Amino acid sequence: MADNGDDDPQYTIKEGDHVVLKRGDIFKAIQVLPKKKVIFEKQWFFLDNAVGQLYSSTFEIVSGNLQPKKPKDTEGSSDAKEAGTDNRHIVDDGKSQKLTRDDIETLKEQGLKGQEIIQQLIDNSSTFRDKTEYAQDKYIKKKKKKYENTVTILKPSCRILAMMYHGREPGKICHLRYDALAQMLTLANIHAGSKVLVFETCAGLVLGSVMERMGGYGSVIQMYPGGGPGRAGMESFGLPAHFHDMLHDFPICHVNALLAGTLDTTAKDQSAVEKQSNMAADEEQNQPEVKQQVSPEEKSMETNTGDDAALDQETKERDQRREAKAEEKKVKLEEKRKKLAAVASLLEGRNADGLIIASRFHPCPVLMGLLKFLSPSRPFVVHSQYKEPLIECYTKLREQGGTVNLRLTDTWLRHYQVLPNRTHPLLLMSGGGGYLLSGTTVATDRAKPGGSQRSEEPAPKRQKLTDTEG
Amino acid sequence: MADNGDDDPQYTIKEGDHVVLKRGDIFKAIQVLPKKKVIFEKQWFFLDNAVGQLYSSTFEIVSGNLQPKKPKDTEGSSDAKEAGTDNRHIVDDGKSQKLTRDDIETLKEQGLKGQEIIQQLIDNSSTFRDKTEYAQDKYIKKKKKKYENTVTILKPSCRILAMMYHGREPGKICHLRYDALAQMLTLANIHAGSKVLVFETCAGLVLGSVMERMGGYGSVIQMYPGGGPGRAGMESFGLPAHFHDMLHDFPICHVNALLAGTLDTTAKDQSAVEKQSNMAADEEQNQPEVKQQVSPEEKSMETNTGDDAALDQETKERDQRREAKAEEKKVKLEEKRKKLAAVASLLEGRNADGLIIASRFHPCPVLMGLLKFLSPSRPFVVHSQYKEPLIECYTKLREQGGTVNLRLTDTWLRHYQVLPNRTHPLLLMSGGGGYLLSGTTVATDRAKPGGSQRSEEPAPKRQKLTDTEG
């Protein structure tokens, strides 16, 4: 990553790029496609003008198009403010703002930009100058949010996408807050060259983060539940094409068979592969993430194909299509078989280097099942929105042995406003980012299978009866 | 509480007073008794010299006696410090302190006071002046803790005792942190003139706090489990004698009988009262709080009465004692009967104004049982060190109806160091102060007993199936 100058295409927005739109603390991931209308913060516009511009540029939205802005233009002139020291003189009569809603609409129609409208509002507020600096700041922020129409286009990163998902759709990522994701990536020692298992139902955000951290070196195996691996979030990372070569996926419905050595991935037995395909179809309706990947255009195509005229012709075409589809299916199945065989061989050695779980499933059976694929002395991390299932995991692991350094934690995140004489923690904070259970695998005594594996702790460190861990 | 000048005995330390010793953040509650040796922070001394002095005075401990200190003497001269800007020049060779342990002992023997010893340590540290201000401060604090020997005598208060118990023996008060206790007293609307039920196994701290807040007006009924009400903590408040008139107690083993109307407190049936007394004896050994109230002197008296000579004389005396004891017991039982009858009549109306529970018992059955004694539209608060039992309480209450405004909460407490250029939260904080479930009673429809009381919420606010409360 040497400094190649601005000619380096990595700094330029190109057609087809996955980018992130930003205004204030609001983010939206989007692909740059020609003539594609984008809605962001209740405004419609086209991204076409952004192509060829540099990443991190800020644009003004002018009649549905992006217009590059000079840097520094964004900053409010907060120094120029004249503040009262307290608000004793403010009588709240509801009449302090002289501009009416209609006036403001007129200003907008006249093409006034957000920053200008806000200045108008300040100039026309009889109480603004009497407000404390604190109250002035609040006022400006509120108005800015309402009237500004700039947007910054960023290159996606784990940081930005994790913050975006947390801010916009925490439900889609199991309420995994960005700082919790940060802990997971570090606690699992994700790094280039290792072999990592990922089980997530976080729209692909966790998968993408792991892949970014591995830089295209090593292998990532996405273990996925029925319906196919959710990857929309991973796509938003806009990772280089060759990064995808290291990505493999394995349907968890074959985990038991693989562990038992009964998974047949040879060409003779298609059943395993086929079952997987059928299940994918069956379960699609239970997968909101998958459904949302279907674009509105595709949907409308499907519903508009029916036409009452020329039934014969249709029947014929339908037959042809069916044949073609059957052939297509065969080829696809063969591809799938090869892929499954490849990933099965990656897993069979049970020598993965790390495991990350963050899903809406009960983490306990997931963890107990997937832990078997790890080498000894390798880290694993499980996220859950709820503490109770992780208590269960902890207890099971303690009973079963084979892990050390077990820790059930969560993190507490606080952002600050640091401004002259106005420094304080932000008045709103996230309620919680979920809980993590982390630990390290160790070799189990294969000499004594089953039996009394309970006392996995060194002898002198006996537990009190009521304490699971001291 | 008008300002009566220093003659007012409330500002003077008297023999028999319950006081609190303080050094830094360390507190200890103690009664001022003549010639009683006190251990505080590993030092022995007598409190006798404190009698007649004013509350909040600071004393120096000089050969086991208290010696009043001039005010302001306590403060370290932090302004005079000369600080390095960073610690790059400090080479850790373990030799920076020129004073040896023996030197320091010699200084102590020479009668040097804590403050002077610390100054000696600073003067003899070759690295002190090179340390950052931050590191200097740490150094001084560490040394202060080790060598200072002052003690301040405070008048007890809810604030001080709650902080003391939390700092010294959180296990004795079910890990009820002072800010959580503060929430309880406020959420339960504890105030003069009301009738409040208290169920606690917090050594009497909660009881004392409630009594302090009621200022001797109204009534407090301590509901206590077998073994007698724990009150050591309440005694430490040193409340005026007349405050005790408002205090009643009721053994919970009679709750069911009282609720069923079968509790007989007339003179004819002594069984109820007697059973209580026996239980108290039976269970004493399970009550660490109660045991600790027995002073070492009492214990040694018991074990030293045996003497092999003059057995006859002894037998005679023993008989006499037995008779006297029986008589005494009778009188005591009669007293107890009267008290039980009085408190039963206070409870029978089921019109208490508030309920506070903070105990090592499962809060769910306790709450469900005692809630029946409250008037409608009255607050209740339950503390538990653990969240899970309060989830159970919450669920039961929602099923049963008869309460609104249910909230399961905890508080997060952070102390700050505010010093020029060294402002930050304290580096250590309490892990947790316990959870609170609070709510308000409402009238239940007595017209329809049992049956479908489930939908206690107004109709338009239907719950989602998976949400217990929105």
Added chain:
Amino acid sequence: MSFVEYSDFIQDGDVAVVYLGHDSMMPVKVQQGAQTQTRYGVIRHSTDLIGQRYGSKVTCSKGGWVHVLHPTPELWTVTLPHRTQILYTTDIATITMMLELKPGSVVCESGTGSGSLSHAILRTVAPTGHLHTVEFHQQRAEKVAEEFKEHRVGHLVTVRNQDVCKDGFGVTGVADAVFLDIPSPWEAVGHAKAALKRQGGRVCSFSPCIEQVQKTCEALAHQGFEEISPLEVLLRVHDVRTVSLPLPDFGPDASSAQTPPDAREGTPRYGSVALKTTTAPREMPGHTGYLTFATKPRT
């Protein structure tokens, strides 16, 4: 009814709190002949409220029903008309304990604001204490004094309309505790000291910004206050709910001899587990203000 004494029955002239649902309440001035509109229909004071027991269920005109609660300072805090930013119960509870308030305490407060803290102080110092509260905004001072009367605590409180930084609390050497919630608390520290009893007392200053705390701590130390202790308390609400966690399908278990560790008694391999748990609200108050406590020593 009074804010410092419970009554059993609702009377004409009372202030009652109508509980409409979780986190939804409104205060009502009870008046013979009056009506109150709620989303469940009309409440007729003469028939639905007056003479009813506090805590009763009242059926509104549209058939929905509400509970009518006895007012408390805590219910008032969540239902009062906001004329300013107010203090909430979590901070109020901490202030009450850390200022060592109890029946008989004499307290000075500024600014009065919307009276949220004032009501809690009055509840605690009644029946023998007194609150001296100073509010520089005349409209607000008048309004809050009126409310104190309506809430039958007027005899326990003196409202002064003046600038505490210039004119102090209007009393000297009488207070057990002083509370400051003003933009420049450091300018009032001297007045706080003067208001406190010669034998000493406690002071608390509430400020949202750390710079205010720094200046206030400096002023407190300069004025000889001791045990200067800034702190922060945050409330966390835990929403109780039942969640359903699906179990993963790892496929048929070939080795039936050794049951996998994830097999659960009584639950099908391919099902879900219901769980009682709590969740954090998506957003919560991350900061209200710093509470700086200190002790005035005997002078």
Added chain:
Amino acid sequence: MSFVEYSDFIQDGDVAVVYLGHDSMMPVKVQQGAQTQTRYGVIRHSTDLIGQRYGSKVTCSKGGWVHVLHPTPELWTVTLPHRTQILYTTDIATITMMLELKPGSVVCESGTGSGSLSHAILRTVAPTGHLHTVEFHQQRAEKVAEEFKEHRVGHLVTVRNQDVCKDGFGVTGVADAVFLDIPSPWEAVGHAKAALKRQGGRVCSFSPCIEQVQKTCEALAHQGFEEISPLEVLLRVHDVRTVSLPLPDFGPDASSAQTPPDAREGTPRYGSVALKTTTAPREMPGHTGYLTFATKPRT
């Protein structure tokens, strides 16, 4: 073994982590013929370690046993010899994500201190990135450089012994990210800007005191940094345990017809209930430092 690459077997010259029990670990330099003393007895490197699989159980001379773990930056952080205050994993994880570190990133750091963060940075930027780390304390700079070599990450890092506030990072226009953990970070903000790539990058400053944050934010704004965002992350550890809660004895239930709501199936009236729960540690870290992040725009 290397800190950026896993091996399966312990070899002569490796650094291994001996796990003795919960929160009790020690690093060991594996050397043919060497011995390590533990509280469970002696570990003989030649027979007990070399050639064994990482993660194995090793029986010590006294019969007790330990596990030998592959080193990771996280295990190193909890076992390394402290020569300074160090950064812990919670802050490190946040720094790594918020600085957008990944393989190939070029990072500048000062001060190196005990190398706790440095190892985590190296792990993340390997195999194609680089760390330029500046430490003004000569002894420490030498020691940490030695450790990097032992941990087989020496090729990924340049250690400079200089004063970052005066002399900067020794590189210009090459860094994707800069991290500052020095007493006066505001004095190094200009150097941080100079070290970052012309196309922009991320910066983070760690400071325990808010005044340092204030000055740093001012300097960052003055130097044209954007998205200035100070934050704090605290770790809470939940201890899993089984507790037993006694049930209260309310006495014989006279009205046997209506079972009281507290009667529990299967539990005697006078017993206790066992409960899986977590408890908070009595004390926990209440503050490590503020992390101030900012973005250097393209210049």
